[in-house]
Amino acid sequence: EAGVAQSPRYKIIEKRQSVAFWCNPISGHATLYWYQQILGQGPKLLIQFQNNGVVDDSQLPKDRFSAERLKGVDSTLKIQPAKLEDSAVYLCASSPVTSGTFDSPLHFGNGTRLTVT
Amino acid sequence: AQSVAQPEDQVNVAEGNPLTVKCTYSVSGNPYLFWYVQYPNRGLQFLLKYITGDNLVKGSYGFEAEFNKSQTSFHLKKPSALVSDSALYFCAVRDLADRGSTLGRLYFGRGTQLTVWP
Numbered sequence: 001e002a003g004v005a006q007s008p009r010y011k012i013i014e015k016r017q018s019v020a021f022w023c024n025p026i027s028g029h030a031t032l033y034w035y036q037q038i039l040g041q042g043p044k045l046l047i048q049f050q051n052n053g054v055v056d057d058s059q060l061p062k063d064r065f066s067a068e069r070l071k072g073v074d075s076t077l078k079i080q081p082a083k084l085e086d087s088a089v090y091l092c093a094s095s096p097v098t099s100g101t102f103d104s105p106l107h108f109g110n111g112t113r114l115t116v117t
Numbered sequence: 118a119q120s121v122a123q124p125e126d127q128v129n130v131a132e133g134n135p136l137t138v139k140c141t142y143s144v145s146g147n148p149y150l151f152w153y154v155q156y157p158n159r160g161l162q163f164l165l166k167y168i169t170g171d172n173l174v175k176g177s178y179g180f181e182a183e184f185n186k187s188q189t190s191f192h193l194k195k196p197s198a199l200v201s202d203s204a205l206y207f208c209a210v211r212d213l214a215d216r217g218s219t220l221g222r223l224y225f226g227r228g229t230q231l232t233v234w235p
Contacts (some may be wrong), residue, residue: 048222
């Protein structure tokens with residue numbers, strides 16, 4: 001099966017600019033996640049979708065970050081305006097897990113490395 | 118609060134020797150435990166999981182992990198390390214006591230860099 005696709009792989013922007021990341025999950029996976037991985041730290045959940053509905057966005061900085069998953073397939077994550085501390089790798093993951101079943105592992109894309117200067 | 122601790126930032130081992138990467142966790146309820154590996158410039162790849170049953174679970178690439186409820190640990194092990202095992206390893210936990218929006222949330226440790234030298 002094809003894996004989780006993310007683009008772009010790398011992005012360099014100046015602070016206060018905006019940026020968008022795209023993710024295409026594994027076909028048929030109901031749940032999609034966006035994680036932020038800062039250098040030297042483990043991945044931190046930003047937002048979780050189940051189909052096209054938001055399940056958990058409690059750790060998403062909503063004043064600057066937004067995400068959508070139209071039609072329950074592809075997803076985009078946007079930052080506007082970016083800050084220096086947003087420099088990180090943004091990982092998208094998907095899982096076939098549905099409500100009540102949490103033993104399925106996550107399948108991760110290769111991530112987008114964002115550098116804010 | 119849920120948390121995962123990987124007490125070693127770095128583990129170095131000679132090829133052919135056994136390796137252990139340590140993980141301890143803190144949850145309110147029963148845990149689902151996972152190990153992931155990350156190679157440079159790649160996403161995380163699933164290695165193995167503990168859900169229930171035998172405390173020793175086997176996974177990909179010859180790795181195994183031992184669940185110890187009394188010590189709240191889930192250490193990753195391999196009997197004979199390979200140079201190709203060199204990578205960043207993450208332990209993660211789901212807390213089955215979670216409710217509401219955090220139900221099913223996966224909490225990751227900081228990661229342990231494993232280096233296997235020839």
